[in-house]
Amino acid sequence: MKFAMKFAALAVGSALSVSALAQNKPIEIQMWMGLTGLGGETLTKYGEEFNKMQSEYKVTVSFKGQYPEQRAAAVAAFRAGNPPHIMQMFDAGSGDMMGAKSAIVPVSDVFKRAGMQFNAADFIAPARGYYGTKDGSLLSMPFNVSTAVLFYNKDAFKKAGLDANKPPATWPELAAAAKKIRSTNAANCGFTTTWLAWIQLEQFGARHNIGLGTQSNGRAGLNAELNFASNPAFVKQVQTIVDMQKEKTFDYKGRSNDASAAFQNGECAMITQSSGAMGGYVRDAKFDWGVAPLPYWPDAKGAPYATTVGGASLWVFNAPNRSAAEFKGVAKFLDYLRSVPVMTDWAKTTGFLPATNAAFKYLTDEGFYAQNPRAAVAIGTLANGKQGEHTGGYRFGRWTEIRDFYHEEVEKALQGKQTAKEAVENAQKRGNAALRQFEKTASTN
């Protein structure tokens, strides 16, 4: 009896919620993001502000876990026919998204369908190159653009007797500085890094103009093969980190963004990190710190080159039950996000780079970069650095997983279970196996 009642109650409850939904005036737009911290906070705020500005649409920005988890949740939801309207996908997931043509609607089309003007050329060149197609339209809308930089603790530098205004420019300089910091005990940890694969493999490759794979770094075809292990520079870099770890001048703090806290609380004196972390440090770090371009190897030919674009872009999902009105709402919200006031506020608050030329110009004219030299560093290496064949980014399928292969193999090298060379070679081998599988499943649709 009780049971029947319970089920009746459930049935009535769900019926009510369905009818309530039908009566709701504003059209719901779901956006999933993978940002935490200040970035997540700020992006959520934009959703709320958009809702206050108009009553036709109601945007909900939700956090579904860091990028890898969020992507997984979105794909599962897509398979189930119920994906979010907009998904923030980090750089590594781009190859997968581009491989799934019928799952997404190119953002250029979204605007076209909504009858709104959209010009790919409005976005800054590095981002346009990364997320665009050959015909000049954009698949996704660049939003939080970042690149890798070096943050360093000026107080710790002074304590160690180092010049706080002359951060290390090269890896040997960085190693020497870390050594000094440790020997003087200016900090408990000399150097750490976030996003191991992104910084030590992808950004490192761009900085030295070395490709990761064939077919123009995967942009020219699904049959691309990884070949980074054949370049000794990557092995040398892993070896450097392993050596530094042995002499306790480098501390490994985990994948993704895990090491960030160790810089912010003063434990580590230097960190290679996404420029998007700047806002958090501005607000919460209790010491004087500076930003420097990502270090490079002085003996590498032509180095330093520009770093490459990172961060995430906004993708629009397709789904059988999506109405034109919903797509229109999506376009309206994206339009709001790319507007100059939002973009400039975003760049100022978080430390991400402005994704549009207009916002960049506005900030420059306003003197923001002149007054905030720390914020100018990332723009300097990304947009104004020397461009080469391999600075424009890569595009491989299943890159999220391949990054983890790299993480795992380097972790094994750091544990002393294999050499740096083996680590890089194994990562490449496993990566290629994943690429072949991707090629098999992706090329048929």
Add this chain to the structure above:
Amino acid sequence: MSAQNIAQVDYSRSNWLPHVVLWIGLLITVFPLYVTFVASTLTPTDIAQTPMQMYPSLQGIENYTTAFTTGSKGTYLSPPAMTLLFNSLVVALVVTFGKITVSLISAYAVVFFRFPGRMFFFWMIFITLMLPVEVRILPTYQVVTDLNLINSYAGLTLPLIASATATLLFRQFFMTIPDELVEAAKIDGAGPLRFFKDVVIPLSRTNIAAMFVILFIYGWNQYLWPLLITTSNSLDVVVVAIKKMIGTGAEPTDWHIVMATTILALIPPVLVIIAMQKSFVKGLTDTEK
């Protein structure tokens, strides 16, 4: 004389030894909880101090207020703990009552009736006994979406009701009900439903109480399923939210808020287990033994 002495020595030794060992046990049990509690009453700066101080501070009041009414870093990451606790409570209670009801009647059918297909159905249910939702996570997700139950309390709870633990336990217990009682009931002209209501349910009280504790805790502590099935964080349960608040973000974890939320999340299941300890222990060990 000497035998008496030995006995005395033995007695006194066995008097302190168990207490010492048990205190070690208590320490192991309580220490992680104590550290958590202390951390929940400190400021982030105090927590970052190594070593962290080991006694609580008054900052706790503010931490708990923030956790309860605002959540970690505002609402974007997770709703305030009051919403989270409410969601957890709904999930725990629906799972508990749903599963107890469903299991009681199906166990009753299997034990007190004989009908074609009985063993087939019994095995069908039984085979699901230990298969956790983690193992079949993706297909279950697909099914729940096909049924349009995603991001709803029904989607959160119904799949968790599909497991045979309670059915099996009630079945074990029902088999110990003496045949004489059934005979007596039949002689009195009582039908199966009256027997169920007047005899079986009252006899099962301890077992139902034990199942209540087990299932409440099971429902309250769900993790992977709620993580996947909710698409808006206003439906998040507290356990999932705690994991989301932890440190893989762009800034250091707000350990003080995380710890305060953790303590809040511990209170309901701990209260349940303490309040119903007697029947829980009895029901659990009697049925499974």
Add this chain to the structure above:
Amino acid sequence: MDRRVIFNNKFLPYLLLAPQLAVTIVFFFWPAGQAIQMSVMEQDAFGLSKTFVGLANFKELFNDPEYLKTFWRTIIFSGAVALSALVPALLFALMAERVVRGAMFYRTILVLPYAIAPAVAGVLWLFMFSPSVGIVAYWLKKLGIDWNPKLDGEDAMILVIMAAAWKQISYNFLFFLAGLQSIPKALLEAASIDGAGEWHKFRTIIFPLLSPVTFFLLVVNIVYAFFDTFGIIDAVTSGGPAKATEVLVYKVYYDGVVALNLGTSSAQSVILMAIVILLTAVQFRYVERKVHY
């Protein structure tokens, strides 16, 4: 296992069974069928293209040294969790059985971890042992122990084992205590009169009489370590570093949900389901036997 006296009714039993069957079919058999179907397909992450590949996914798994390693790792992990949850639990139960004063107090506290979610238990231990803020990590450092679960696979493994065992001691404790209480006092007194020492009594009387409970608990603990520790592992290590703490159920999740490798993930689900059903059968035989005597 059948009763002698039963009720006769043609429709009622089906009606009573219906709800349970409905949820079981919808949320167990249907998904399980889908898992089997998916395990013989190769498909892209979005489900846009599917091809039948027969048993290729299974073949790939068993040829993958990583998968076999995960198998071993899971066995070691489960064994360690079971052992470190059973031995202290037995010890505490033996002691608790002897105390008169405060027995209720001890039991109440020792039972608490049972109420705590695996993921939350993971968070508690993660916090204590976190190299940057953890108090225990600090003590270890003072002792000169190089503790870094973020990098050292063994440290990470130790940490998840401790957290998993800590949570499970409660449950084992209760069962051991109940088992001890059902041992006839007269038996032990007789042994004492014969001059048997504590250890002798334990070895010859207590432990043999506890063996059914121990066996039952062993199965329960292994199942717990196999599946219910997902939350702990996800909260503490996410399977890392370098897969050092990736057990079978975590790999199903990682391959399916994170790496979106649906074919092999489903094949793993199918293998796990077979293992669970096997373990269930083992436990069931035990349960049935108990009811009979």
